[in-house]
Amino acid sequence: MTVTAERPATTRRTWRRGRVIAAFAVGAALLPLAHPLVPNWPGNAGSLLETFLPWTGLLVVPLLAAALIRRSALALVALLLPALVWGACFGGRFFDKREPGGDLTVVSHNVNDENPDPAGTARALAAAGAQVIALEELKKPEIPKYADALAAGYPYHSVQGTVGVWSTYPLRDTRPVAIMPWTRALQTTVDTPKGPVAVFVAHLPSVRVRLDAGFTANGRDAAMGLLAAAIAAESAPRTVLVGDFNGTADDRALAPITTRMRAAQDEAGDGFGFTWPAAVPLARIDQIFVAGVRPLAAWTLPATGSDHLPVAATVAL
Structure with missing residues (x-):
């Protein structure tokens, strides 16, 4: 009876933990999409972000580590969002689009x-x-x-x-x-x-x-x-x-x-x-x-x- 009673509580805690990490994951997903909204003041911040825009995908790495440390199912699911968005924005660049010929x-x-x-x-x-x-x-x-x-x-x-x-x-x-x-x-x-x-x-x-x-x-x-x-x-x-x-x-x-x-x-x-x-x-x-x-x-x-x-x-x- 004790084991049966604790499992739902443990599951609830797993899904409640990591809400801050999940929020950062949503923010990481927004960067490749909403970068034009980042103002260029002060210091041309928008242009600086866009210069290294493909590298925003690396934000998933520390967030994933944090989610695993926290054992947060919520954060792990949320991290699928920036991964999918990054793939949609930049994944096509990995395909070889070269053709033979030319003038x-x-x-x-x-x-x-x-x-x-x-x-x-x-x-x-x-x-x-x-x-x-x-x-x-x-x-x-x-x-x-x-x-x-x-x-x-x-x-x-x-x-x-x-x-x-x-x-x-x-x-x-x-x-x-x-x-x-x-x-x-x-x-x-x-x-x-x-x-x-x-x-x-x-x-x-x-x-x-x-x-x-x-x-x-x-x-x-x-x-x-x-x-x-x-x-x-x-x-x-x-x-x-x-x-x-x-x-x-x-x-x-x-x-x-x-x-x-x-x-x-x-x-x-x-x-x-x-x-x-x-x-x-x-x-x-x-x-x-x-x-x-x-x-x-x-x-x-x-x-x-x-x-x-x-x-x-x-x-x-």
């Missing part, structure tokens, strides 16, 4: 102005077989090293400020894009056998996380607006935008771009495609965006002498 392959790389091996980096990028290679954070004394290493396979090239483009196809109408007081973006037209493609290369200002100022992204956001205006003024029906954006496609700051163009990695990649830092990639801040073309494959290349990983995409024209 144009583009590689983009922030080579790092302290790269110890510019020539080796250039050769590694050329080995990917791309028709267009875009480089960011070029240091003026090192530009000839990149140019020499790429000269044989890429006879057409242009460097504007700290960004450059090399192509197996002719380039025309190349010019800088004013997004900052010094040149960190360019636009050009690549004359492919299947017609012209407008190509933009950009390196947006860096961001930092500081205790006194939060996520210092205001300079990047201002440059993003100028870049978006230049792209909006482009009349070419086929456009490719590549570069280091110091922001992810989930970040609201990139909305002027992402509402007009599609991220190749999201449509034709395999995995998240994180690019920075190269040693332990945590975020995809190096991007290839497209409009008027169909991405068939997108991927990251092996590490070079840079602190970023190169990104590549093949598109159908």
